[in-house]
Amino acid sequence: MTIQTRKQRDLRRREDLFLQVARRLLLERGFHGLTMDRIAEETEYSKGTTYLHFGCKEELILELGKRSRRQRLELITRGVTFDGRPRERMVAIGVAVDIHTRLFPDDVRIWEIMNAESIIEKIPADRQPDLKASDIAVNDMLIGLVNEAIACGDLVLRPGDSPQEITFGLWAITDGGFAAILGNAPLEHLNLRDPYAAIFKNCHVLGDGYGWRPLSTEWDYDATVERIRREVFPEESRVAFGGGEAA
Amino acid sequence: MTIQTRKQRDLRRREDLFLQVARRLLLERGFHGLTMDRIAEETEYSKGTTYLHFGCKEELILELGKRSRRQRLELITRGVTFDGRPRERMVAIGVAVDIHTRLFPDDVRIWEIMNAESIIEKIPADRQPDLKASDIAVNDMLIGLVNEAIACGDLVLRPGDSPQEITFGLWAITDGGFAAILGNAPLEHLNLRDPYAAIFKNCHVLGDGYGWRPLSTEWDYDATVERIRREVFPEESRVAFGGGEAA
DNA sequence: ACAACTCTTGACGCCGCGTCATATCATGGG
DNA sequence: CCCATGATATGACGCGGCGTCAAGAGTTGT
Numbered sequence: 001m002t003i004q005t006r007k008q009r010d011l012r013r014r015e016d017l018f019l020q021v022a023r024r025l026l027l028e029r030g031f032h033g034l035t036m037d038r039i040a041e042e043t044e045y046s047k048g049t050t051y052l053h054f055g056c057k058e059e060l061i062l063e064l065g066k067r068s069r070r071q072r073l074e075l076i077t078r079g080v081t082f083d084g085r086p087r088e089r090m091v092a093i094g095v096a097v098d099i100h101t102r103l104f105p106d107d108v109r110i111w112e113i114m115n116a117e118s119i120i121e122k123i124p125a126d127r128q129p130d131l132k133a134s135d136i137a138v139n140d141m142l143i144g145l146v147n148e149a150i151a152c153g154d155l156v157l158r159p160g161d162s163p164q165e166i167t168f169g170l171w172a173i174t175d176g177g178f179a180a181i182l183g184n185a186p187l188e189h190l191n192l193r194d195p196y197a198a199i200f201k202n203c204h205v206l207g208d209g210y211g212w213r214p215l216s217t218e219w220d221y222d223a224t225v226e227r228i229r230r231e232v233f234p235e236e237s238r239v240a241f242g243g244g245e246a247a
Numbered sequence: 248m249t250i251q252t253r254k255q256r257d258l259r260r261r262e263d264l265f266l267q268v269a270r271r272l273l274l275e276r277g278f279h280g281l282t283m284d285r286i287a288e289e290t291e292y293s294k295g296t297t298y299l300h301f302g303c304k305e306e307l308i309l310e311l312g313k314r315s316r317r318q319r320l321e322l323i324t325r326g327v328t329f330d331g332r333p334r335e336r337m338v339a340i341g342v343a344v345d346i347h348t349r350l351f352p353d354d355v356r357i358w359e360i361m362n363a364e365s366i367i368e369k370i371p372a373d374r375q376p377d378l379k380a381s382d383i384a385v386n387d388m389l390i391g392l393v394n395e396a397i398a399c400g401d402l403v404l405r406p407g408d409s410p411q412e413i414t415f416g417l418w419a420i421t422d423g424g425f426a427a428i429l430g431n432a433p434l435e436h437l438n439l440r441d442p443y444a445a446i447f448k449n450c451h452v453l454g455d456g457y458g459w460r461p462l463s464t465e466w467d468y469d470a471t472v473e474r475i476r477r478e479v480f481p482e483e484s485r486v487a488f489g490g491g492e493a494a
Numbered sequence: 495a496c497a498a499c500t501c502t503t504g505a506c507g508c509c510g511c512g513t514c515a516t517a518t519c520a521t522g523g524g
Numbered sequence: 525c526c527c528a529t530g531a532t533a534t535g536a537c538g539c540g541g542c543g544t545c546a547a548g549a550g551t552t553g554t
Binding site: 030031032121122132135136139143162164165167168169171172173174175176177179180185186189190191192195198199201202205206207208209210 | 277278279368369379382383386390409411412414415416418419420421422423424426427432433436437438439442445446448449452453454455456457
């Protein structure tokens with residue numbers, strides 16, 4: 001039993017090492033700069049050993065992406081526990097994503113790489129649901145929040161509106177916004193001062209447009225953001241936004 | 248002179264042939280299924296000849312993407328000539344994108360493939376501005392429309408709002424929405440009936456949120472869409488949405 | 495000490511990209 | 525009509541990366 005466990009632990013350690021080196025290579029040298037031989041060389045294992053862990057190069061990258069998504073999901077899950085009105089808790093999800101992006105900017109890039117058709121294309125299809133699991137979880141939370149808002153009367157749907165549409169809109173703004181920031185759009189041309197703030201802002205405008213109370217004109221959401229950072233992400237906020245000059 | 252021209256024309260023809268075959272291969276067999284040898288074989292030219300046209304495989308794919316972007320830009324440019332209030336003309340851009348997506352769904356997929364980091368990564372950097380040119384053009388049109396709306400009084404910016412933000416929001420919804428439709432998001436899970444309509448809808452909600460007159464509650468934008476299709480894209484609409492059973 | 499078993503290795507086969515020496519073709523002058 | 529000269533096309537080749545697997549190193553149990 002203990003021996004079994006130690007072996008498993010060693011394997012896990014080794015896998016972590018592979019992933020850590022792979023991550024560095026991917027970020028420093030790009031997709032084509034990441035090669036299985038290089039990983040083997042830098043970890044001082046052989047190539048055959050890496051293939052005991054990952055069926056192919058793409059699967060390795062996918063695993064990197066999955067871990068980063070899981071990490072983000074944890075932050076979001078914590079955010080949604082914030083004690084407040086549904087729309088405030090929606091803001092908390094935004095804060096979670098914002099913090100995640102600031103703390104781990106590289107992860108978003110890895111996710112972009114992973115999203116490339118050429119990666120997914122080579123993975124046996126049965127691994128892919130696993131990949132989307134955390135996205136689905138986030139989606140469920142979003143819809144859940146919208147439904148709560150409806151239940152408590154904060155949001156009254158107009159004829160033709162649906163919770164799915166609202167969720168889709170918020171998702172699209174966030175996703176499209178981050179994609180733009182990451183370089184798919186000519187952002188430097190459209191010179192926004194703070195693209196992250198613009199994403200937040202537009203989500204609020206959309207929320208107001210749907211009539212989701214309290215509207216941003218009748219509530220101090222900046223204060224809400226402060227509270228969320230203080231109460232839910234104190235440690236992360238200190239790291240992400242700096243805590244003065246104290247060590 | 249005429250000889251020179253005939254040669255150029257032949258070269259162009261051949262390039263078109265390469266691109267046409269490449270396009271088919273890319274769509275049928277994916278990124279990894281598209282190989283330079285295969286293109287040479289199917290066109291009955293040699294591989295060396297293909298390399299007279301394209302410096303590398305990625306450059307070829309990039310050219311495919313560029314052409315498709317240019318085509319979309321043409322539709323958008325036509326859309327923006329629509330005779331109406333600025334917000335109606337913004338809708339016309341949406342209609343153009345919608346029509347383009349319906350007429351050439353494959354192009355969007357090619358653009359996705361092209362967007363993959365692994366493609367861009369290998370292109371000598373001096374070709375990339377060229378790529379973004381049409382995106383920048385679209386962006387300029389969007390900002391131009393927002394400014395027109397401000398100039399004619401249809402849109403009164405609240406303190407803190409900027410034309411750039413509005414443009415960014417609309418862009419993000421559209422881009423993120425299409426990305427979601429193309430598979431980056433768990434769309435089948437969030438079961439929307441018509442994702443395309445949802446994009447439209449959310450753009451309207453955003454426009455309303457910014458107070459861009461006429462609001463969707465005080466104007467029949469469905470009628471505007473009909474007019475746009477009839478007046479600006481009669482032929483394309485017939486093909487895209489079917490024109491009854493007439494030949 | 496040795497057998498049986500597990501884990502690790504790196505040389506190898508294959509494939510696709512991109513090159514370049516060679517072959518083929520076109521043109522024009524003798 | 526033929527050959528020289530330059531332009532164009534070709535595909536065999538080199539290279540590098542992926543993924544495999546037979547052989548070797550290490551471990552465990554007796």
